[in-house]
Amino acid sequence: MVANKKIFLILLFFLLAIVFSPSAGYSKNLIWGGCGITKKAFMAELSKAYEKKTGIKIHLKGGGATYGIRAVGIGRIDIGGSCRHKIKGDILERNTRLIPVAWDALVVIVNKKNRLTNITTKQLKDILLGKITNWKQIGGRDRPIKLVIRKSKISGVSYMLREMVFGDADKDFRPDAIIKKSSGPVEKYVEKDLDAIAVSGISSARKRKGLKFLKLNGLAPTKKNIGTGKYPLVRPLYLTVALRPSKMVRDFIKFALSDEGQAIISKQGTVNLKEKNGTH
Structure with a gap:
């Protein structure tokens, strides 16, 4: 009786492992999940090209940068996408490896009808902290500044913004x-409100016609300025994998890093690895 119970439990374990494995039900498929910015920067087109080349379909899910790191670590997805680094010492992120495949920029976004064209890093800091609260303080009209931010401090934009601008990933922004x-609702709000300001990833925000990017310290977030590193807020975009990824996952990573994959990334308007630091 005891032996039968042990056999039953062993069989049940293997059955659950199959059912809940990332690609269960997909014999030649992979599952990707992660931040929308990474998806828009390159993953959507890269996955299409890979399927056409190999017949392997990559199912794209959302979830955000944190999901893109942590879901890989627990085996919920095969590959993740992240626009932030791993959090040092975080037990939930220790079982993943982040592979840089492209570069992105954090951009200061305003409504396209906003007459302002430039902002300094110091002014951006003061807006985030609530020290500057009216557009007239930075050369705009006499209207209150509505700061729009992401909910989580560990989202891709929030984490990297705090790290790059303040050197403190736990920094609090103005309480009001x-x-x-997520970044999508942030961008939509700014599109509809002339008094709003926010920070988002250029790979996502550039697809919205109602937004304008402010120059930062006189530098526009052009592909050239991002590639050379002249633009101040530049960050890597990652594919995340398990510490011991499957051959299917390794093959896709090789494709993403190949000349063919990097050319697809560049074609989306995203800075690829060779284009960083003006090496193209």
Whole structure:
């Protein structure tokens, strides 16, 4: 009786492992999940090209940068996408490896009808902290500044913004900021409100016609300025994998890093690895 019970439990374990494995039900497929910015920067087109080349379909899910790191670590997805680094010492992120495949920039976004064209890093800091609260303080009209931010401090944009601008990933922003759950709603809000300002990833924000990017310290977030590193807020975009990824995963990573894959990334308007630091 005891032996039968042990056999049953062993069989049940293997059955659950099959059912809940990332690619269960997909014999030649992979599952990707992660930040929308990485998806828009290159993953959507890269996955299409890979399927055409190999017949292997990559199912794209959302979830954000944190999901893109942590879901790989627990085996929920095969490959992740992240626009932030791993959090040092975080037990939930220790079982993943981040592979840089492209470069992105954090951009200061305003409504396209906003007459302002430039902002300094110091002014951006003061807006985030609530020290500057009116557009007239930085050369705009006499209207209150509505700061729109992401909900989580560990989202791709929030984490990297705090790290790059303040050197403190736990920095608190002004308490009356308008909070949205992801970059998409943040960008949509700014599109509709002339008084709004936010920071987002250029790979996502450039697809919205109602937005304008402010120059930062006189530098526009052009592909050239991002590639040379002259633009101040540049960050890597990652594919995340398990510490011991499957051959299917390794093959896709090789494709993403190949000349063919990097050319697809560049074609999307995203800075690829060779284009960084003006090496192209």
